Amino acid sequence: MEYTSLGRTGLSVSRLCLGTMNFGPLTDEADSHAIMDSALQEGINFFDTANVYGWGENKGRTEEIIGSWFAKGGGRREQTVLATKLYGAMPGPGGEEWPNRGKLSALNIRRACDASLKRLGTDYIDVYQMHHVDRATPWDEVWQAMEVLVAQGKILYTGSSNFAGWHIATAQAAAERRGYLGLVAEQSLYNLLARTVELEVLPSAQHHGLGVIPWSPLQGGLLGGVLRKAGEKGGRSADRAEKLTAAQRDQLQAYEDFCDKLGHEPGTVALAWLLHQPAVTAPIVGPRTAGQLTTALAALEVTLDADALARLDEIFPGHRTAPEDYAW
Template sequence: MEYTSLGRTGLSVSRICLGTMNFGPHTDEAAAHALMDTAHQEGLNFFDTANTYGGGDHRGRTEQIIGSWFAQGGGRRERTVLATKLYGNAGAPGRAPWPNEDKLSALNIRRACEASLKRLGTDYIDVYQMHHVDRATPWEEIWQAMEVLVAQGKVLYVGSSNFAGWHIAAAQAAAGRRHFTGLVAEQSLYNLLARTVELEVLPSARYHGLGVIPWSPLQGGLLGGVLRKAGQSGVRSADRARKLTAAQREQLQSYEDLCDKLGHEPGTVALAWLLHQPAVTAPIVGPRTADQLDTALRALDVTLDQETLDRLDEIFPGHRPAPEDYAW
């Protein structure tokens, strides 16, 4: 297993991050426990979750499943770099959130952290991530609340998710004024089909020393061989394939043909491409089964030569950092 530092920290994380969003809604507790055990056996130590995962009336269920796995002992917690998130409504199911039950007020940051620690059955969170930017709460308030959690030992590092490049810059400027570390990582939508972050988010993250943790590396399954699977009577894939535009279908057909030529599964190539991007720390994979996890891990053994990388850029054109990308 390959490991790397998370941004400008001394924290060593696996080059693949285990996403747990499916735990609860699609993967029951026993299967989730087995999947996390397999992840540890394969050397994955970086797990990502959120306080709202579980969905609907089961918000927080995913954290509870992780907590019950930690409770089995055997070094499970000690060997895991745990990232969770706050922002969304984490109030009681079946009602609208009360004030300060969502977003990033100092009160909600405190409450949400305490609730996550309880569900997770741990006394600290390695990376506490803001799931979205809160345009209504001043950075001074956010950082003061995070500083308290760090001082109490309940949070080691703070991260962001779905931030624009200028949000990262503003956050780091405010943290710097307080002599606080600020952000150490950013989670962004990033894959061969979604490359907008190359304009400003990735340059900002690199400038400020943040690790980048791409979510949806297969663009909801489109980069996982959707055309091939649709032809194999996959109901879900067939539905996705029907919704493709002509241009998307042409792109994906060229992509799947290239993957066939390379001798690798499309999903493996998509992950391998992300691992070849210098700004990327660890793509998040959200397997429901051990077989899906195994497919993702194969990406670590795939080396894409420059000719292949150039061909992928032809199929899925990317961006240069701004302002060069905007130049005539």
């Protein structure tokens, strides 16, 4: 397994990040534990979750599953770089939603962190991430609350998710005024089909020294060979293929044909492409099964040469940062 630094930190993380969103809703506890064991055995040390995962009435369930896995011992917690998130509203006493149970007020940051630590069965979080920006809370309030958590030893670093480029810049400027490290990583939607972050988010992250952790690297399965699978199996893939526009179908057909030429599975190529992008630290892979984890690991062995990367840019045109993106 290849490792890299997470942004401008001394933290070494694997080039793939294990996403746990499916643990609970789609993958039961025993299978979730098996997937995490397999990931750790393969050298994946970077795990991502969120307090709201589990969804609906089961918010927090995913963190609980990770906590029960840590409780098995064997160095599981010590070997894992753990990232979780806050922002989404969590139920209060009695199960109903109460004020100050979501977003980024100082009160909710304190409350959400303590609740996540309890569910996760650990006394610290390596990377505590803001799931979204909170336009109503001043950055000095956010950073003061995060500084307290660092001083208490409850978190080591802070990160963001789904931030715009100017959100990153504003957050970092406020942190710098306070003499605080600020953000060390940004999670963004980024894949061959979704490349708008190349305009502002990636340049801002690189300028400020943030690691980039792409989520949905297969765009919900569209880059995983959806046309081929629709022909083979029907079901979910057939439903997705049916909803494609003619332009999307042509684009994905060209992509799948090119993957055949390369001799690799489409999902493997999509992940490998992200690993070739200089801003990217580790794409998030969210396997529902052990087999899907094995498929994701294959991307680490794929090298795309300049011609292959150029062909992928032809099929899925990307962006350059301003002003080049707008040049005639």
